[in-house]
Amino acid sequence: MIHITLPDGSLREYDQPLSVFEVAASISLGLANAALAGRVDGVLVDCGFLIECDARVSIVTSQEPDGLEILRRSCALMLAMAVKQLHPNTQLRAGSALGDGFFYEFAFQRSLTLAALPVIEARMRELAATNHSIRRQEQTPTERLSLYRLGDFEGFAAGPHVPTTKVLQAFALDHISGTLQQRIYGTCWPSQQELDTWRAPPQVVVVNIDERQSDYAHSVTEALRRHGLRANSDLRHEKISRKIRQHSQKVPYLLVVGEKEKDGGFVSMRSGSGEDFGEKGIEAVCDLLNPPKTGGA
Structure with missing residues (x-):
């Protein structure tokens, strides 16, 4: 007997080895259709991964990072x-x-x-x-x-x-x-719908100097989105001057991140027209571009 512990703590028993997909299907058809992968004892695995002994299992869908x-x-x-x-x-x-x-x-x-x-x-x-x-x-x-x-x-x-x-x-x-x-x-x-939203003109684009800052640049973009800003990032393996030149023509604001910005947890901010706002923390950028609303009289 194989015992599978689900994220909510519930326990399921199976009389033979089964795949991650089969675990999802045994829970619901909807979950099986949404399953992209699984997490078995904390390790990401394919839906076809065969579970042969007791394990903690969760189903990975597109609703998580x-x-x-x-x-x-x-x-x-x-x-x-x-x-x-x-x-x-x-x-x-x-x-x-x-x-x-x-x-x-x-x-x-x-x-x-x-x-x-x-x-x-x-x-x-x-x-x-x-x-x-x-x-x-x-x-x-x-x-x-x-x-x-x-x-x-x-x-x-x-x-x-x-x-x-x-x-x-x-x-x-x-x-x-x-x-x-x-x-x-x-x-x-x-x-x-999410693709169409991404295609909408952004208020700000985050550009990295090289690939070492890709993860940080993306995390900055996600933080801006959580604050309600239309933000995208350009993480292509291109010269930073080319990326700035390309986006300056159509984006109101650019946030540049290099090693200094990554290590310090901030960004270098400039407008599309070339105005330099200097180094700013993420909260300061959000307050500038999306100031908190104050109650009316």
């Missing part, structure tokens, strides 16, 4: 499959979730331009509609990357991943950088 990251990581894998189908001689480098979205890096025989993105995105939508399963095949000796199969495509990636492509519906590709070795960037959300 880990679920969102898994959703975006899986969209990166689907991007790799789409590119490989369209450009068979392309070499795959690596992909990952990144901030509000994902990226995958490729080595192309001939550089792609922005004009290629709608074609790649259309192929991704075909893959999502076909509802391919995403299954972990084997672990590498480093225990960091696993071989995943998506339809007839195989690639090494950090897991876990969503069980099928049907949940990857609200996504968009928005940028490509580099020359022969290029990164394609996109965003992915649990619903079309």
Whole structure:
């Protein structure tokens, strides 16, 4: 007998080993449909992970940060499959979730331009509609990357991943950088409504100087959103001058973060027109851009 302890402390008994997905299905059909992965004794695992002994189990959905990251990581894998189908001689480098979205890096025989993105995105939508399963095949000796199969495509990636492509519906590709070795960037959300909200013109954009500040820049963006601001982040592997120049033309405010800002827990603030507001804490930025409402007489 296998005893499964759920997050609310309740205990369930099963007479044979079962997968995380089967645990979710035994609780409710709705939870099974929403399941992206599981957490077994605190460790994130795929829905297909087999539970063979007593464990504490929770089901991961897109309503929590880990679920969102898994959703975006899986969209990166689907991007790799789409590119490989369209450009068979392309070499795959690596992909990952990144901030509000994902990226995958490729080595192309001939550089792609922005004009290629709608074609790649259309192929991704075909893959999502076909509802391919995403299954972990084997672990590498480093225990960091696993071989995943998506339809007839195989690639090494950090897991876990969503069980099928049907949940990857609200996504968009928005940028490509580099020359022969290029990164394609996109965003992915649990619903079309959330994707549309993300696409709305932001009040402020957070830009990082290099990849070392990606996590901090994203945490700043999340903090701004919790204060009711329309905030996005640009975490692309691009020169900071290029990112500032691009966003200055259409965004009222920019928050720049480098190592100094990350270590100090603040940002360097400037307006789109170039006015320098200096170093500011997150609360100070929120008070400036979204001042507290005071009661009327």
